[in-house]
Amino acid sequence: xxxxxxxxxxxxxxxxxxxxxxxxxxxxxxxxxxxxxxxxxxxxxxxxxxxxxxxxxxxxxxxxxxxxxxxxxxxxxxxxxxxxxxxxxxxxxxxxxxxxxxxxxxxxxxxxxxxxxxxxxxxxxxxxxxxxxxxxxxxxxxxxxxxxxxxxxxxxxxxxxxxxxxxxxxxxxxxxxxxxxxxxxxxxxxxxxxxxxxxxxxxxxxxxxxxxxxxxxxxxxxxxxxxxxxxxxxxxxxxxxxxxxxxxxxxxxxxxxxxxxxxxxxxxxxxxxxxxxxxxxxxxxxxxxxxxxxxxxxxxxxxxxxxxxxxxxxxxxxxxxxxxxxxxxxxxxxxxxxxxxxxxxxxxxxxxxxxxxxxxxxxxxxxxxxxxxxxxxxxxxxxxxxxxxxxxxxxxxxxxxxxxxxxxxxxxxxxxxxxxxxxxxxxxxxxxxxxxxxxxxxxxxxxxxxxxxxxxxxxxxxxxxxxxxxxxxxxxxxxxxxxxxxxxxxxxxxxxxxxxx
Amino acid sequence: xxxxxxxxxxxxxxxxxxxxxxxxxxxxxxxxxxxxxxxxxxxxxxxxxxxxxxxxxxxxxxxxxxxxxxxxxxxxxxxxxxxxxxxxxxxxxxxxxxxxxxxxxxxxxxxxxxxxxxxxxxxxxxxxxxxxxxxxxxxxxxxxxxxxxxxxxx
Ligand SMILES: Cc1cc2nc3c(=O)[nH]c(=O)nc-3n(C[C@H](O)[C@H](O)[C@H](O)COP(=O)(O)O)c2cc1C
Ligand code: SF4
Ligand code: FES
Ligand code: FES
Numbered sequence: 001x002x003x004x005x006x007x008x009x010x011x012x013x014x015x016x017x018x019x020x021x022x023x024x025x026x027x028x029x030x031x032x033x034x035x036x037x038x039x040x041x042x043x044x045x046x047x048x049x050x051x052x053x054x055x056x057x058x059x060x061x062x063x064x065x066x067x068x069x070x071x072x073x074x075x076x077x078x079x080x081x082x083x084x085x086x087x088x089x090x091x092x093x094x095x096x097x098x099x100x101x102x103x104x105x106x107x108x109x110x111x112x113x114x115x116x117x118x119x120x121x122x123x124x125x126x127x128x129x130x131x132x133x134x135x136x137x138x139x140x141x142x143x144x145x146x147x148x149x150x151x152x153x154x155x156x157x158x159x160x161x162x163x164x165x166x167x168x169x170x171x172x173x174x175x176x177x178x179x180x181x182x183x184x185x186x187x188x189x190x191x192x193x194x195x196x197x198x199x200x201x202x203x204x205x206x207x208x209x210x211x212x213x214x215x216x217x218x219x220x221x222x223x224x225x226x227x228x229x230x231x232x233x234x235x236x237x238x239x240x241x242x243x244x245x246x247x248x249x250x251x252x253x254x255x256x257x258x259x260x261x262x263x264x265x266x267x268x269x270x271x272x273x274x275x276x277x278x279x280x281x282x283x284x285x286x287x288x289x290x291x292x293x294x295x296x297x298x299x300x301x302x303x304x305x306x307x308x309x310x311x312x313x314x315x316x317x318x319x320x321x322x323x324x325x326x327x328x329x330x331x332x333x334x335x336x337x338x339x340x341x342x343x344x345x346x347x348x349x350x351x352x353x354x355x356x357x358x359x360x361x362x363x364x365x366x367x368x369x370x371x372x373x374x375x376x377x378x379x380x381x382x383x384x385x386x387x388x389x390x391x392x393x394x395x396x397x398x399x400x401x402x403x404x405x406x407x408x409x410x411x412x413x414x415x416x417x418x419x420x421x422x423x424x425x426x427x428x429x430x431x432x433x434x435x436x437x438x439x440x441x442x443x444x445x446x447x448x449x450x451x452x453x454x455x456x457x458x459x460x461x462x463x464x465x466x467x468x469x470x471x472x473x474x475x476x477x478x479x480x481x482x483x484x485x486x487x488x489x490x491x492x493x494x495x496x497x498x499x500x501x
Numbered sequence: 502x503x504x505x506x507x508x509x510x511x512x513x514x515x516x517x518x519x520x521x522x523x524x525x526x527x528x529x530x531x532x533x534x535x536x537x538x539x540x541x542x543x544x545x546x547x548x549x550x551x552x553x554x555x556x557x558x559x560x561x562x563x564x565x566x567x568x569x570x571x572x573x574x575x576x577x578x579x580x581x582x583x584x585x586x587x588x589x590x591x592x593x594x595x596x597x598x599x600x601x602x603x604x605x606x607x608x609x610x611x612x613x614x615x616x617x618x619x620x621x622x623x624x625x626x627x628x629x630x631x632x633x634x635x636x637x638x639x640x641x642x643x644x645x646x647x648x649x650x651x652x653x654x655x
Contacts (some may be wrong), residue, residue, distance in 0.1 A: 010624045013639035045626035127603030182582035185623040220529075220566055221578075221622050223519030223635050229507035247529060252620065266550075268563040284521060325624065328587035356588070365583055369620075401625070403587045415586070419620065 001035045001077070004053035006107065008041035008192050009224040010185065015066065016049040023051075030074060040193015042107030045096055045333030052089060053078040062087040081217075083363035092095035094332055094351065099313060099321050103186075103337050106193035112231055117196045124301030128206045128236070132303075137208045138164055141299060144305035145319030148272045149186075150176055150255075150292030151367070151396045151472070153385045155316075156299075159289060162279035163209040163335075166287035173202050174264070174283060174290040177218040177225070178248055178255035183327040184398030186335060188295040191218065194297070195232035201296035203241040204303055205289055212241055215259055216284070216293075219248040232333025243347050252423040257290045259425060270425045271471045292397065294323060299330035313339035318384040326352045328401035329361075337382075345379030348402055357402035363412070363488065367396025369419050370476035372483035374413065392483060394476070410490035413458075414442035416480035420473060430465045431474025437461060438481070451493055455485060502571060504538040507508055509534055510542065514549050524550065528567055536571030571613035573608040575653040578632045581618045584625035593629050596643040600650065614653045 005020040006012075015059055020036055027034040031226055044050060045156060050063035050183050051073075053459075062073060062084045068294040069084060075088045086092055109116035117123070129137040142157025175198060190198060202214045218232075226247055233243045252267045253259045258272035261283050282288025298320070309318045318340035322346060326333050331353035348354070355361050363373045372393035374381065381391050388395045403412075417438035424432045438461050445454045462478035469475040485492055503509055514606045524546070531542050532632060538602040539563050546558040561567045579594045599611055608615040624630035627639035633652060638645070 009622075010627050010639060013624050013630060013637035014627055030542075179623060180621060182621040183584045184621075185625055188623040221619060221632070224637070248566075249525060249529070250566035250619075253563050263525060264522050266522040266560065267556075268559050269565075322611045328584040328625065328628060329617045330626075335626075369583060389591065399625070401587055403582045407587070412586075414585070415583070417548070419582075422620075 001032060002037065002058065003034055004037045004052040004054075005041050006049065007038035007043045007106075007111075007224075007386050008048075008189060009222070010045055011041050011048040011050070012224070014048050014064070019049045019051060019065050019070060020065045022067040023074065023096050024300060026074040030121075032074070032077075037110050037233040039109060040106045040111050041189060042089060042095060043103070043189060044092065044332070044335045045080070046332050047086065047092075048335070049242070050086070050089075050119045058088055058090075061086040061092070062444055064353075079244040094334065094336070098337050099314075099349065100337050101301045101310070101321050102197075102294060103190065103194070103323055103335065103380070105197065106189055106218070111192065111193050111195055111228055113236065116206060117194075122196055122300075123200060123302065125303035126200050126203055126207075128303045129207050133163065133311055134208050134210065135450060138202060139302065140303055140307045141208065144302045144310040145307075145314070145317070146295065146302060146310070147318070147385065148292055149298070149322070149397060150257075151181075151394070153395075156291060156295050159291070161288035163211070163287045163289045165281055166308045168287050170284075170286050171203045171209055172286055172288040173208065173209070173211050173214035173285045173295055173296075174261065174288055175202060175216040175293050175361060176255060176260055176290055177216055177222075177259065178220060178223075178260060179293070179395050179397065180252040180255045181370075181399050183365065183401035184325050184368060184397045185327075186323040186325055186398060188225050189299050189335060190293060191222065191229050195229050195254065196236070196313075197227075197297045197300060198293060199232060199243060201238050201299040202243060203238045204299050205291070205296060206241045209287075209289055211289065213244045214241065215264055216243060216245045217248060217264060218245060219254075221230055237456075251425075252419075253425045253471075253473055256425075256473065259288055259471075260290065261288065268425075270427050273470060294397075315339075315341035315382065316382050316386055318386070320322045322383065322395070322398050324383065325397075325399045326402070327399060329355045329357055329404050330400075331356050343379065344374060344381050344383065344400075345376075347383065347400060348379065352400075352402065355402060355404045357404045357406075359406065361402050362405040363403045363409060363484075365401045365403070365480060368399050368415060370394070370400075370472055370479055371396050372479040373409065373486040373487060374384070374405050377487070393479065394484075395416065408447050408449055408482040409491035410442065413481045413492075414439060414446065416477055416484075417442060420477040424473060428468065428470050428474055430476075433472075434461050434465045435477065438465075442458035445492055455492060458485070505535055505539040505541050507545065510545055514546070524552075524557070525564075527559060528564075529609055532567060537568040540569070572617075573612050575614045577614060577616045577649060577653075578622070579616065580620065580622050580624070580628070582621040582625075582632045584621070585629040585644040588628040590641075591628035591639050593643055593645070596646050597649065602647045618655055
């Protein structure tokens with residue numbers, strides 16, 4: 001029997017290793033030969049640990065499996081009549097409704113098997129890029145409409161073109177796998193579930209711009225991902241492009257591209273003033289492509305199947321698919337890769353199944369700690385860069401964090417400022433000092449001290465941070481703060497509430 | 502965990518010879534070997550890399566990961582970021598801290614456990630989450646205190 005058990009960190013966190021061990025034990029006791037393959041996760045986290053078994057009709061899934069379920073599963077040889085049987089994984093609505101391009105292999109293949117990688121379409125993109133040559137490869141990426149998935153949504157093709165056109169003795173490809181935004185885990189899943197996909201994407205980038213060295217900068221909070229990626233680099237058969245894995249050291253701001261480059265150079269992770277752009281003077285002063293992991297890992301499928309096919313998905317200027325990550329207080333938390341255009345309400349209520357607590361969803365933070373809080377009244381907003389910007393929000397790296405009606409939005413606004421104070425790189429005063437003043441002012445508001453005057457002070461401070469900060473840490477912290485105040489004003493008038501209680 | 506010694510530090514430096522921008526990888530290895538970045542390491546690394554002490558100190562102090570003194574024998578990192586907040590991470594954290602009589606960043610008097618705050622472990626669909634000695638844990642409840650206590654032997 002061939003049995004698939006995820007080795008994804010989130011699956012391990014809920015017991016996947018114990019399940020795998022229990023299966024091996026039971027197999028020994030029952031004298032059955034089993035081949036346990038550790039895969040990435042399919043991203044249906046409420047069903048993890050989700051175990052799959054190979055059958056002549058394809059795989060059949062079971063979940064969530066606890067170690068105590070293994071005895072009955074094994075005795076019945078994973079019979080589909082078992083109460084935990086989910087049927088064919090591809091038929092589970094949450095998966096069936098997705099368009100998996102970037103995550104096509106994740107959760108299916110053994111992440112460190114080169115045979116699996118090739119058998120599931122691996123290397124086709126790089127092979128086509130090699131036959132097209134650098135200029136045509138670049139053109140494909142531009143035509144696909146791919147925009148950076150790290151948050152800013154900058155067109156990837158234009159960034160690459162700038163580096164391709166720069167003359168230099170060396171150029172670099174840097175993969176930003178710092179993924180610090182709460183509510184996001186797409187980079188982690190891909191590192192753990194399909195690392196060769198990233199290697200292929202980076203090699204294509206190297207070919208397109210004329211770089212032969214790449215760095216993958218992974219945050220230290222992801223030890224499993226570091227281990228798997230390092231092993232994948234050792235196994236990589238790609239000639240002429242060398243990759244080195246580097247590990248961060250617990251600084252959120254190092255996800256900002258220039259701070260990340262400083263960190264790679266061995267310095268404090270402080271943000272650089274632009275210009276010069278990294279594309280002109282990046283790592284060690286050389287022209288550098290720095291992209292989010294998902295941007296890079298999407299390139300192989302664009303090259304393999306053509307720019308038109310990718311660009312056919314999406315809406316407006318947001319082309320292709322986005323791996324949206326449903327998180328927090330949500331019934332069906334997981335990775336949902338889909339064409340741009342799906343509404344926030346569909347994502348939360350329909351696909352996500354509402355809150356896990358069963359209480360009404362009240363606020364949804366989209367795009368990480370620098371993203372705005374959306375009330376139900378804005379649930380008709382389509383998932384699209386421009387549509388979210390028009391509502392004073394952002395989609396960021398695609399994380400959606402749901403809160404039920406027990407949330408205190410004053411507390412959330414205070415946390416946004418506190419997080420900025422903790423993580424500020426210290427370079428600009430509005431961010432470094434302003435955030436701390438903001439926390440103090442929020443404390444007063446929460447105690448009921450002159451709320452109107454103090455809220456005006458917060459609004460003023462947010463203006464200063466927005467326009468006086470060098471990077472988006474200071475510049476975007478006003479989004480969660482002001483959206484909380486604007487959409488949930490009742491949470492900021494404590495005396496009334498205190499009197500009522 | 503070894504006490505600071507220059508022979509081992511030299512081994513680490515040698516492993517990173519020829520690497521571009523080697524300071525962070527070196528500091529990670531130093532902390533792995535000695536449990537922290539000891540004060541003696543700063544001038545030693547500065548000298549080897551031709552940097553000033555202030556530069557190396559500046560880097561060590563910038564990053565949350567690097568410690569001046571070793572942590573307890575077990576390190577529990579509890580996530581305090583938004584997705585975990587939405588699933589009552591703060592009340593779980595309170596139970597854990599209460600049980601061990603600790604504040605954030607504190608170590609039990611017997612040196613058994615250090616509890617630290619962290620901001621997102623990428624386990625946000627299974628919140629609240631934590632990491633114990635590098636091993637991920639998720640869907641925590643206040644009842645998990647017992648399990649953590651068992652794991653660290655208290
Ligand atoms: C404070 C801060 C944190 C950031 N964190 C990340 C991150 O963790 N991952 C990421 O890809 N981009 C992050 N970014 C965005 C990067 O600066 C940059 O836009 C991105 O790496 C470019 O890649 P892309 O064009 O492929 O999105 C961050 C930006 C700021 C201001
Ligand atoms: S806004 Fe904050 S994090 Fe960004 S450069 Fe300024 S001080 Fe540093
Ligand atoms: S917010 Fe806690 S794991 Fe992401
Ligand atoms: S950590 Fe809660 S049951 Fe294991």
